[in-house]
Amino acid sequence: MISKKLANLDSRIVYAVVFLSILLPLWRPLGLSISVSDGTLKVHGLLNALSQDDTVIVSPSFTPSTEAEVYPQMEAVLRHLLSRNARIAFACLNVESQIYAEESMAALAPEFGYEYGVDYVILPFTPGMETAVAAISNNFLGTYPRDAYGTPLTEIEAVTGIRSVSDFALIVDFNTGNTAIYYIQYANPRGVRVVAGASGVTVPYLTPYLATGQLSGLIDGMRGAAEYESAIGYPGEALAAMDAQSLSHASILALIGLGNGASFLSKRGDARDAEQKKQSYGGELDE
């Protein structure tokens, strides 16, 4: 009977379990520690190897729907880039990208003494995704004659000496879609390394490129963001959320276990009922 009730459990109870598994650790943190994965360490190592003259493309190719997962990655990586005094060019492939570039630099630039135009530049929105990345890779200055605010790129100190995409030391793409694959397909063959910070859903599709070295490093979801914060020694939003993340995963695991248990018991009960019915019919027939 209980197995039947469990098998037909009200969805709202499941929702409440998930809700509480997140709320409770936010209210009373558990302080669980995390280790740093290889993929995150590779990105960290590449950024550490940058010199002051290097210019890096940072591409915030995510949307507000996945901001919670990818923005902390971008914040941690930018903090690291700024501490290395690297020059940055933000490439905007989404309609939201420019706002993320502005927002992140508004928060970090004063702390590191970064100045717009001198140390970083925001390039205008380039629609077309795959075609846009191909255009940037084929002809960088042709695609970007001006920055996002209309200043000719030739007058911007942050990109002095940049003629093509090969002149960049690194491309860091933060994505929830295929943009990292586009950079791998069109920019990487021109000799520029590509690393990505990706949403958990996208990561499995990027690993084949990581294995061949076409992708030089990969930050995996919120856990990756927390690892990067830990690697640079600056605990932020992602590390603070890891306890809630851990308990919510535990709740899903428990739900899967309970669902399977209930299903197994319910099936066994059904089989027993059927057997009993068969026996009683058999008895009646005998009589």
Place this chain on the structure above:
Amino acid sequence: MSRDPGIWTAALLTLVAWSYLLKQNILFQAVEHLFVGISAAHAMTVAFTNLRDTCLRPALSGEWTVIVPILGGLLLYTRFVPKISHLSRIPLAFTMGTAAGVVMTGSLGPSFIQQVSGTMVPLNSPDNAILVLGTVTTIAYFLFGRKSRSGVMDCAAKVGRYVMMASFGAAYGNTVMMRMSLLIPRIRLVFGDWLGLLP
């Protein structure tokens, strides 16, 4: 409790969105339409600003080459005028041709040749063996997913199916991580930033 109107707006909208978990309701639908409206408006604002800066301004300052995409872009809108709507095919055909060329060249080297060559690794470790066997059998599943006449290929396709299940399982695990990551800040907003109940 917060006194910030921004936090109040965000928290109330979050509560309305969550109300869908109890039952479909008109408030949720209203919020859904509000979201679609502002999302489309944002895309249009950015697109118009982009067109102004990358097409209109250069054209006015004498860069005549941009006239071609401007005319092409305007032709796209002829789809709203039934008599000349066929003209919208011209820019569409051009975009499709360019995109097809781009996709073809992009997929050929990095996603096909390099992935195939990346699978040609020495079988000197269990990882490499799994990688090679897994890749080959997954392709076998796609090519011979329907019953082939060869027992070996059927067997390979079956192993490929198992490998894909492992891939999808890993992807599912990561998907759960993503969904939970998105929910955490919303709960923090309502109970922390708005109600002030969280440390």
Place this chain on the structure above:
Amino acid sequence: MKLTLASLITLVAGITVVADYFVAAPVINHAASTFTQWSVMLSAFSTALGGVNLLAVHKKRLSQRSANWGLSVILLASMVAWLVIGLSLGTESSVYKFIWDNVYSSLSSTLFALNAFFIASAAYRSFRVKGIDTLILLVTACAVMLGRTGLGEAYRMPEIADWLIRVPNTAGMRGITIGGALGAISVSARVILGLERGYAGERRSGGSYQ
């Protein structure tokens, strides 16, 4: 005739971009680069076209007083209001930022986060072991989930999860990537050669919509 012209344009644009990959001729390289840039500019027109289309659909719903026309009023009002603010004050203005932070961004993430509840419900109801396939699926999913938490640290779960992602997942996804690349190449070739003209309004039978 109209379809032939469309096919011809597609052929010229596609062949030029493909030729750019194989041939180092300045004329072709320049033409391909120009074509991709024009295509990017055309994409901006299409982005705006999507919004215009949405306006047209909801204006029609409103004028016909279709079911739930009130929702169309909300959509149109919010769309027009934000468009006016965006175009007149700019995306850097404080009003725009307020709506971005507290309405757009907030709603976007909340609506997407609802999936967390649905995925939990689906995990409870549908993620059942029914055979060896589902057993593999369940074991890898649970291992990766545990590996992505601080709870699994003591049992080396993050290492196991990383291995699962790095080896078996890569093997499966590589097979899919190679298959996908072959598919993309063949579809692109069909588009360039004019064998696939659905985008130009061609019906499967060969006729045209217009």
